[in-house]
Each structure stands twice: as structure tokens, then as C-alpha cells.
Amino acid sequence: MGRKILFITTDQQRYDTLGCNGGTIARTPVIDAVAAQGIRYERAHPQSVVCMPSRSTMLTGQCPSTHGVWMNGVPLSEDAPSVADVLAQSGYRTAIIGKPHFEPFLDAFARFPENGFSRDGTFGPHRGFEHFESATHGAAGPLHYARWLAATHPEVVNMFYPVLDSALEVNAMGGGDTGAPQAWANNIPREWYHTDWVADRTISWLDSVPVDDDWFCWMSFPDPHHPWDPPASEVGRIDWREVPLPAGYITDAGERERVLDAKPRHWRAWYDGRMVSNYEAPLEWTPATLTAEQLREVTALNAVECELIDEAIGRVLAAIAARGWGDDVDIIFTTDHGELGGDFGLMFKGPYHVDGLMRLPLIWRPAPSAKSAPATVTRPVGLIDLAPTFCAIAGLPAAPWMEGTSLPVSDTDADARGFERVLTEWDSELWGVGVHLRTITRDGWVCSAYLPGTAHDGSEGELYDLADDPLQRVNRWADPALAETRSDLLADLWDHQPAMATPLRAVEAPV
Amino acid sequence: MYGTVRHEIRIDRPADVVWALAGDPTKLHTWFPGIVECTVEGNMRTIVTATGIPMPEEILVCDNTQRRFQYRITTPIFKHHRGTIDIIDLGDETCMIVYSTEADPRTMAMVIGGGTAAACRELKRQMELRTEAVD
Numbered sequence: 001m002g003r004k005i006l007f008i009t010t011d012q013q014r015y016d017t018l019g020c021n022g023g024t025i026a027r028t029p030v031i032d033a034v035a036a037q038g039i040r041y042e043r044a045h046p047q048s049v050v051c052m053p054s055r056s057t058m059l060t061g062q063c064p065s066t067h068g069v070w071m072n073g074v075p076l077s078e079d080a081p082s083v084a085d086v087l088a089q090s091g092y093r094t095a096i097i098g099k100p101h102f103e104p105f106l107d108a109f110a111r112f113p114e115n116g117f118s119r120d121g122t123f124g125p126h127r128g129f130e131h132f133e134s135a136t137h138g139a140a141g142p143l144h145y146a147r148w149l150a151a152t153h154p155e156v157v158n159m160f161y162p163v164l165d166s167a168l169e170v171n172a173m174g175g176g177d178t179g180a181p182q183a184w185a186n187n188i189p190r191e192w193y194h195t196d197w198v199a200d201r202t203i204s205w206l207d208s209v210p211v212d213d214d215w216f217c218w219m220s221f222p223d224p225h226h227p228w229d230p231p232a233s234e235v236g237r238i239d240w241r242e243v244p245l246p247a248g249y250i251t252d253a254g255e256r257e258r259v260l261d262a263k264p265r266h267w268r269a270w271y272d273g274r275m276v277s278n279y280e281a282p283l284e285w286t287p288a289t290l291t292a293e294q295l296r297e298v299t300a301l302n303a304v305e306c307e308l309i310d311e312a313i314g315r316v317l318a319a320i321a322a323r324g325w326g327d328d329v330d331i332i333f334t335t336d337h338g339e340l341g342g343d344f345g346l347m348f349k350g351p352y353h354v355d356g357l358m359r360l361p362l363i364w365r366p367a368p369s370a371k372s373a374p375a376t377v378t379r380p381v382g383l384i385d386l387a388p389t390f391c392a393i394a395g396l397p398a399a400p401w402m403e404g405t406s407l408p409v410s411d412t413d414a415d416a417r418g419f420e421r422v423l424t425e426w427d428s429e430l431w432g433v434g435v436h437l438r439t440i441t442r443d444g445w446v447c448s449a450y451l452p453g454t455a456h457d458g459s460e461g462e463l464y465d466l467a468d469d470p471l472q473r474v475n476r477w478a479d480p481a482l483a484e485t486r487s488d489l490l491a492d493l494w495d496h497q498p499a500m501a502t503p504l505r506a507v508e509a510p511v
Numbered sequence: 512m513y514g515t516v517r518h519e520i521r522i523d524r525p526a527d528v529v530w531a532l533a534g535d536p537t538k539l540h541t542w543f544p545g546i547v548e549c550t551v552e553g554n555m556r557t558i559v560t561a562t563g564i565p566m567p568e569e570i571l572v573c574d575n576t577q578r579r580f581q582y583r584i585t586t587p588i589f590k591h592h593r594g595t596i597d598i599i600d601l602g603d604e605t606c607m608i609v610y611s612t613e614a615d616p617r618t619m620a621m622v623i624g625g626g627t628a629a630a631c632r633e634l635k636r637q638m639e640l641r642t643e644a645v646d
Binding site: 107142164 | 514543544617621623624625626628
């Protein structure tokens with residue numbers, strides 16, 4: 001009997017939403033306790049700041065340029081490699097429960113297997129998972145949660161925020177107390193909300209696994225991704241009026257705009273509502289209209305969702321302990337990407353490679369039987385390192401197609417094994433607007449190079465000193481005193497950035 | 512605002528052979544993944560998707576000379592839709608299929624257009640499979 005793996009992901013969760021990472025709004029005692037027993041990473045980055053490419057990286061251990069999911073709406077190839085498949089072939093029982101999103105949700109012709117299981121009443125197998133049970137951010141879509149809710153509690157299906165508007169754009173409709181976009185009072189009972197459903201279904205699957213089997217279970221919560229519509233019964237946990245504004249929010253509009261103007265032009269263009277480069281943010285919402293009150297409310301609702309996730313994880317861990325597996329289970333907790341969360345007056349996500357979107361919560365508690373010492377790792381790591389980590393836990397070598405390295409267990413280990421840099425990519429082509437950037441984070445710097453696109457001629461960039469400027473307010477790309485630093489970082493970036501796989505895979509849906 | 516999506520793919524078969532299938536409005540379901548049924552009455556075609564949803568369409572153009580087929584989906588979710596299939600003779604016993612979609616709301620162009628990308632690939636697969644069979 002070997003080590004079992006509980007892989008927990010959330011969607012669009014900021015680093016600073018966990019107590020163990022310094023968060024002060026959401027109470028996350030379960031994950032904080034896991035972190036205290038394990039390894040907490042302070043500089044974990046995704047290889048893409050949107051869902052489908054990032055989730056594909058977790059599954060394949062490859063960067064987006066290699067696995068080919070270069071933007072949302074590009075399905076991961078049917079024959080893409082999968083760490084779940086590697087584990088299954090070595091005898092692991094495998095499941096994914098919750099949000100998968102390796103294939104598009106908007107699937108008018110029912111072409112993608114991911115969306116077909118719930119229609120057929122089946123649960124996989126798919127991509128190496130013998131059990132594939134899916135959910136997303138509400139009651140819509142061809143996924144198991146939506147069908148379960150429609151079948152068992154149809155009266156609550158319409159209580160969720162409508163994620164898309166009548167034109168199928170991401171909805172800008174305001175709600176809550178302040179009219180914030182995607183804030184909503186959802187009268188669904190808590191026990192029917194998708195967070196608890198994901199935990200319930202995970203417990204159910206684990207209960208089906210014989211006690212002597214090894215297993216890899218990816219429990220994938222759709223929250224705290226927008227919409228921010230947690231069960232209304234829970235909203236009173238946090239009074240938004242008492243919530244402090246995020247450190248990254250610049251309260252003075254003039255100062256905010258000066259900071260944005262020093263960044264590549266698409267930042268200010270989006271803020272002013274002149275350019276929306278990607279589908280993931282509401283088309284009809286102009287960030288400049290965001291009020292401090294709206295931001296407080298969204299922050300509070302987001303924190304409520306984080307608390308519900310934490311409590312759901314606690315139930316799953318209790319169930320695992322009850323099976324007698326406690327000493328043999330590795331727990332890895334992370335998210336697919338961050339959330340701008342009011343930084344620079346912005347929310348949601350897009351081609352903005354700053355900490356709000358790139359700095360992720362990542363915690364690994366090795367199985368207690370492995371007797372690994374608790375640690376904090378400050379060196380840069382990536383979600384690309386997860387797949388080889390799962391292999392290492394299972395006692396397997398990393399597959400040759402994996403591009404990352406098993407996560408370090410300490411800074412000393414990181415230094416010994418060359419964890420110097422982490423790369424992040426962005427590519428999008430939507431309605432004639434193309435944005436392309438490549439980012440390297442190393443030695444306390446974040447350096448982004450823009451490739452030619454609709455708004456950029458290829459000469460633009462961003463350079464931030466994470467030590468002196470942790471909120472990334474001062475773009476030092478053009479600082480002559482840093483020319484050599486910039487040059488060194490760019491050389492290292494291009495030395496390690498794989499070329500985009502060709503032919504470019506087609507975008508087959510908005511998301 | 513309209514959205515437009517275009518997919519094209521080269522097929523190693525003569526244009527008239529490809530057009531014989533792609534230009535036949537009654538055969539769409541044989542090469543468009545996710546369309547399971549297709550009936551034509553006059554200039555109206557109804558397709559049924561794999562989710563069981565019927566989608567009525569109006570055939571606008573079926574030009575055997577230019578090898579162009581155009582249609583519009585008439586369901587109310589579309590303020591505008593036009594689908595265009597062109598089979599272009601490349602002069603070397605091969606051809607190019609160009610499948611264009613324009614729609615309002617624009618997001619529907621991507622939703623439908625994703626299906627057309629798969630349709631182009633499937634048409635190529637079927638056509639070139641026939642070449643191999645002949646060879």
C-alpha cells in the first residue's frame with residue numbers, strides 16, 4: 001500500500017485569501033492547519049492565468065505552448081498526455097470531481113466528451129480518470145452538478161447569478177447591496193450549493209474505494225471564481241462594510257490612472273472601457289466605474305466562498321481519517337490562477353501578469369508517514385511542477401513529456417535542484433484583438449515581454465522589483481539603470497520558453 | 512456587433528468530389544460532428560444537434576458553379592447568422608474548404624464556428640480516406 005493523493009484545486013483564488021498566507025478576511029483554519037504540517041510555497045505561479053490552459057498544465061505537466069491550449073476555448077487534444085493516466089497505469093484508482101475544464105463548456109453540438117457524461121448518465125473514464133464527475137459555477141451547462149440540481153431541486157436552479165447575458169457575453173449585471181458586477185444574493189440552501197456538492201461527491205467516491213487501494217483524487221471546487229453568489233444564508237458571516245480595501249487598490253483615481261499609464265497600453269484601455277481583449281471579463285463593464293463599496297462587497301463575498309471551501313475540505317479530511325488513511329494521504333492544495341481583486345482598480349482576469357493573477361496559494365502536506373519536515377519555500381515554482389510531484393509521491397519517475405520538476409520540499413532542496421525561475425504565458429486572439437506576452441519570474445523580479453499584437457508593437461514590457469515594489473506599481477521596463485537586469489531576464493526567458501506548438505490549435509468556443 | 516469566424520483546410524481531393532458532399536444540404540449530418548439529423552423541404556433545412564435540439568435554417572445559396580453554399584440559422588437567439596461553405600479548386604486535384612460563420616450575438620459565431628472547425632477536419636478525413644481506399 002502506497003501514498004494516496006488528494007489534489008484540491010479551487011478556481012481563481014488569490015494567494016492572500018488564506019490565513020496562512022496572511023489573509024485576514026476569510027477564516028481558513030483547515031487549510032491553515034494543513035499548511036502548518038506541510039510545505040507552504042510563497043512564489044507559486046501558473047503557466048497561464050486563465051482556466052483551460054492552466055488546468056491543462058496541471059494535467060499534462062506541460063506549458064501551454066507545448067500542450068497547445070493557448071487560450072480558453074481551445075480544447076485539450078484528445079490524445080494529450082495525462083498524469084492521471086500515468087497513475088492509473090501504475091495501479092492507482094483515479095477520479096476528478098468538480099470543475100475539469102479541459103474542454104469548452106459552450107458546446108452547442110455536444111462534441112466534447114467532458115460534457116457528454118452527464119447527458120449519458122455516465123462518469124467517464126476520461127483522460128486517465130476512471131471517475132469523472134463534473135461541476136461548474138452554477139446550475140447551467142451540461143455537467144453532472146447541473147443535471148443533479150435540475151433533477152432533485154429544480155426550484156433553485158434559477159437562483160444562481162446568470163453568468164452569461166442574453167448575448168452570451170460574460171454578464172456585467174450588478175447585484176448584491178452595491179450593484180457590483182457578478183455579485184448576487186443566491187437563496188439556494190447551502191447543502192445544495194456546488195461547494196458542498198463537490199465535497200459530498202468526493203466523499204462518496206472515496207467511500208467506494210477499497211481501503212487497501214491507492215488513489216489519486218482531484219477535488220476541484222468551482223469557487224471562488226465569479227460569480228460571487230454564495231448561499232445567502234452564509235453571506236452574513238462577513239459584513240462587507242467592515243472589509244478593508246485590498247492593499248493593491250489605489251484609492252486615489254488620479255494616482256491609479258498614473259500607475260496604469262506606466263504599464264503597456266492595454267491596461268489603461270481596459271480600465272477606461274476602450275478595449276476588452278479577452279472573453280473572461282464582462283464586456284459591458286468598465287473597470288473605472290468600480291466603487292470602493294462594490295470592491296468591499298465583492299471581497300467579502302469572495303471570502304465567504306473561501307470559507308465554505310475550507311469547511312468542505314474539512315469534511316473530506318474527516319472522511320479520509322475515518323477510513324484510516326490519514327497517515328498515508330498527501331494533500332496538495334492550489335488554484336488554477338488568481339483574481340485581480342481590485343488591484344489597480346481592476347477585477348476578474350486578463351493579460352495582466354502581476355501578483356493578483358500569478359501569485360497562487362500552493363500547499364503540499366506530504367503524507368505523515370513520509371515524515372517530511374514542515375517548511376516554507378520562497379523559490380519560484382509552477383503548476384507545471386505538480387504532475388511530476390504526483391509521480392514522485394507515487395514512487396514513479398516523471399514521464400518524459402513532463403516539463404516541470406517535482407516540487408522542492410525546502411529552499412535548500414529548491415536551490416540544489418535548480419528552481420530559479422517560473423514562466424507564464426498569455427496568448428489571446430478575439431474579435432480582431434490579439435495580445436501575446438511571455439513572463440519570467442526569477443531573482444525577485446517579474447519581467448514580461450510583449451510580442452507584436454493589436455495593442456503592442458513588440459517593444460513593450462513590464463519589469464517589477466518584488467522586494468521594493470510588492471504591489472507592482474512601478475514599471476521599470478524603461479529604467480536605464482536596469483537595462484542589464486532586463487536584458488539578463490529576457491535572455492533567460494527566451495532560453496527556457498518553449499516555442500508554440502504548431503499548427504496552432506483552433507479556438508472552438510468562447511470558454 | 513457581428514462576430515466572424517473562419518476555418519479553412521486543404522483537402523487532397525478534387526473540388527468537384529468534395530463539393531458533391533459538402534454542397535449537398537441533405538448530407539450535412541454525415542460530416543458535421545454533433546449534427547445527427549438533417550431534413551430539407553424547399554429552401555428550409557432543419558438540423559438536429561446531438562443534444563436533441565432542432566435548429567431551423569434557411570438555405571440562401573447553393574451555387575454548383577462557384578461551389579458555394581450559404582444558409583442562415585433562423586432560431587430567435589440569433590439576430591443575424593450567415594454560414595458560408597466555399598470549396599475552392601486549387602488546380603492540382605486538391606481543394607480548400609473555407610467555412611465562414613458570422614453571427615449576432617457575436618459569441619454565437621464562436622460557438623457555431625467551433626463546430627465548423629471540427630466539420631472541416633471531418634470532411635478532410637472522410638475525403639482523404641476515400642483517396643486511400645482508391646489507392
